[in-house]
Amino acid sequence: xxxxxxxxxxxxxxxxxxxxxxxxxxxxxxxxxxxxxxxxxxxxxxxxxxxxxxxxxxxxxxxxxxxxxxxxxxxxxxxxxxxxxxxxxxxxxxxxxxxxxxxxxxxxxxxxxxxxxxxxxxxxxxxxxxxxxxxxxxxxxxxxxxxxxxxxxxxxxxxxxxxxxxxxxxxxxxxxxxxxxxxxxxxxxxxxxxxxxxxxxxxxxxxxxxxxxxxxxxxxxxxxxxxx
Amino acid sequence: xxxxxxxxxxxxxxxxxxxxxxxxxxxxxxxxxxxxxxxxxxxxxxxxxxxxxxxxxxxxxxxxxxxxxxxxxxxxxxxxxxxxxxxxxxxxxxxxxxxxxxxxxxxxxxxxxxxxxxxxxxxxxxxxxxxxxxxxxxxxxxxxxxxxxxxxxxxxxxxxxxxxxxxxxxxxxxxxxxxxxxxxxxxxxxxxxxxxxxxxxxxxxxxxxxxxxxxxxxxxxxxxxxxxxxxxxxxxxxxxxxxxxxxxxxxxxxxxxxxxxxxxxxxxxxxxxxxxxxxxxxxxxxxxxxxxxxxxxxxxxxxxxxxxxxxxxxxxxxxxxxxxxxxxxxxxxxxxxxxxxxxxxxxxxxxxxxxxxxxxxxxxxxxxx
Numbered sequence: 001x002x003x004x005x006x007x008x009x010x011x012x013x014x015x016x017x018x019x020x021x022x023x024x025x026x027x028x029x030x031x032x033x034x035x036x037x038x039x040x041x042x043x044x045x046x047x048x049x050x051x052x053x054x055x056x057x058x059x060x061x062x063x064x065x066x067x068x069x070x071x072x073x074x075x076x077x078x079x080x081x082x083x084x085x086x087x088x089x090x091x092x093x094x095x096x097x098x099x100x101x102x103x104x105x106x107x108x109x110x111x112x113x114x115x116x117x118x119x120x121x122x123x124x125x126x127x128x129x130x131x132x133x134x135x136x137x138x139x140x141x142x143x144x145x146x147x148x149x150x151x152x153x154x155x156x157x158x159x160x161x162x163x164x165x166x167x168x169x170x171x172x173x174x175x176x177x178x179x180x181x182x183x184x185x186x187x188x189x190x191x192x193x194x195x196x197x198x199x200x201x202x203x204x205x206x207x208x209x210x211x212x213x214x215x216x217x218x219x220x221x222x223x224x225x226x227x228x
Numbered sequence: 229x230x231x232x233x234x235x236x237x238x239x240x241x242x243x244x245x246x247x248x249x250x251x252x253x254x255x256x257x258x259x260x261x262x263x264x265x266x267x268x269x270x271x272x273x274x275x276x277x278x279x280x281x282x283x284x285x286x287x288x289x290x291x292x293x294x295x296x297x298x299x300x301x302x303x304x305x306x307x308x309x310x311x312x313x314x315x316x317x318x319x320x321x322x323x324x325x326x327x328x329x330x331x332x333x334x335x336x337x338x339x340x341x342x343x344x345x346x347x348x349x350x351x352x353x354x355x356x357x358x359x360x361x362x363x364x365x366x367x368x369x370x371x372x373x374x375x376x377x378x379x380x381x382x383x384x385x386x387x388x389x390x391x392x393x394x395x396x397x398x399x400x401x402x403x404x405x406x407x408x409x410x411x412x413x414x415x416x417x418x419x420x421x422x423x424x425x426x427x428x429x430x431x432x433x434x435x436x437x438x439x440x441x442x443x444x445x446x447x448x449x450x451x452x453x454x455x456x457x458x459x460x461x462x463x464x465x466x467x468x469x470x471x472x473x474x475x476x477x478x479x480x481x482x483x484x485x486x487x488x489x490x491x492x493x494x495x496x497x498x499x500x501x502x503x504x505x506x507x508x509x510x511x512x513x514x515x516x517x518x519x520x521x522x523x524x525x526x527x528x529x530x531x532x533x534x535x536x537x538x539x540x541x542x543x544x545x546x547x548x549x550x551x552x553x554x555x556x557x558x559x560x561x562x563x564x565x566x567x568x569x570x571x572x573x574x575x576x577x578x579x580x581x582x583x584x585x586x587x588x589x590x591x592x593x594x595x596x597x
Binding site: 050053055056075077078080081082085086088092094095096097100101104105106108109114117118153154156157 | 229230231233234237238240241499500502503504505506507508509510511513589590591594
């Protein structure tokens with residue numbers, strides 16, 4: 001399978017070089033893979049995810065996403081809009097918008113008609129099993145439901161890569177399981193999933209688990225699910 | 229959902245803050261509307277004075293700061309009338325007297341035979357013919373409840389009301405008129421008029437005649453239109469400047485208010501802006517959203533401020549001095565100006581926060597606590 005994400009000698013420093021968040025990360029993710037990145041707080045997981053998601057630029061090194069060298073792209077907005085879907089630890093939904101409207105937000109950049117946006121939002125809500133919550137604002141949804149709406153929002157522009165940063169971190173185990181199963185379902189449909197987590201049980205659902213410490217990927221192993 | 233719906237919903241998230249900002253800008257808009265209406269009223273009144281009835285233009289003393297200080301020797305009236313192309317010239321005197329509680333009643337001194345030229349139409353009774361007779365405007369008659377046959381005290385002297393007139397100008401119809409001689413005597417300005425009204429022969433060239441008058445009599449100035457009011461009324465020019473200054477202040481104060489509100493909003497929503505950028509929003513869309521919010525906030529202020537301005541002026545008019553002196557005119561121009569100011573406030577006040585929001589790096593915004 002094609003390599004959809006590749007990083008070479010990735011370095012990211014903060015505070016004028018005093019803090020080294022990434023220290024030579026080499027990573028290859030194949031299309032359709034479900035990988036988990038684990039590691040203690042401050043190990044560089046979120047920094048890596050932000051660079052993979054074109055939210056930040058590395059201090060040095062190469063990042064290739066779907067064949068595009070991000071260091072050569074001046075405006076990363078289009079990469080984020082079309083190739084990547086983000087799921088955060090906190091759902092980060094806009095509180096005044098309904099579930100459906102929240103899913104429409106990324107679609108503004110695609111130049112779709114109002115009707116088309118609404119139709120697609122409804123389709124994605126159905127995919128995450130929340131078609132009956134279409135007009136609910138986030139405060140009327142449970143934690144798990146909000147995260148599922150956030151996943152539907154990540155899918156809004158049909159990206160090939162989903163980046164999820166501790167998506168179950170704020171959920172109870174039942175809701176967490178629902179979210180992970182949903183990510184698995186999306187992976188089976190062909191989407192590449194890169195998941196950052198602290199939780200071994202959640203990571204076990206991935207094909208490959210990477211461990212990070214002090215800005216480096218120390219090892220990777222097939223997940224327990226794969227080993228079985 | 230349309231993009232403007234998102235903008236509107238963002239504003240409605242913090243109703244109290246949005247309402248207070250709207251009220252702040254509305255006060256500026258109300259000031260502009262009220263001042264604009266009062267200025268239009270004053271200009272219209274002045275125009276009524278300067279271009280009465282059938283007169284094509286008027287003549288006053290040059291270099292005066294207010295028309296009331298204009299003093300022209302009566303001989304000049306005859307000399308102007310003798311000019312080629314001039315059909316008739318009529319001198320008049322105008323001042324203000326307290327009448328029945330209204331301290332500023334416009335009072336005209338004119339020759340009886342010139343009344344028609346002033347556009348005075350007697351609707352009840354007859355014109356004045358004796359020294360202690362006068363006619364009053366229809367509006368004044370209603371305001372003070374006096375009619376033909378009643379008596380009216382002007383200064384220290386008592387006059388009989390012989391007629392009620394209308395001119396079509398509210399400003400004039402709130403006044404009264406008596407013989408020129410009598411008013412000159414009361415004002416101790418015998419032999420002088422304040423203004424000369426000139427009616428031209430058909431086909432006469434107004435520009436040439438005006439030029440001729442100003443060249444022959446350097447102490448005189450001609451006024452053909454309201455645009456030339458400044459020649460004899462520096463007060464209106466000052467008020468115009470004040471109006472402009474108030475508009476600028478409204479833009480400045482309103483702009484600072486909007487900037488403050490929007491910057492607070494941006495700080496609070498830093499993470500949210502990071503999310504919007506993370507899902508692919510371009511900088512330009514973030515800029516449009518914040519600018520849209522600030523402009524919508526200001527555009528809400530137009531109807532609110534206009535209503536405040538309108539009712540504020542009505543309240544002001546309840547005061548007898550103001551009510552007797554001013555006749556506000558609400559023109560479309562006043563409201564268009566309010567709209568333009570609100571638009572400018574939204575644009576100027578919202579630009580910096582919008583620019584700042586659009587410049588946020590998505591990664592940094594998402595890390596913001």
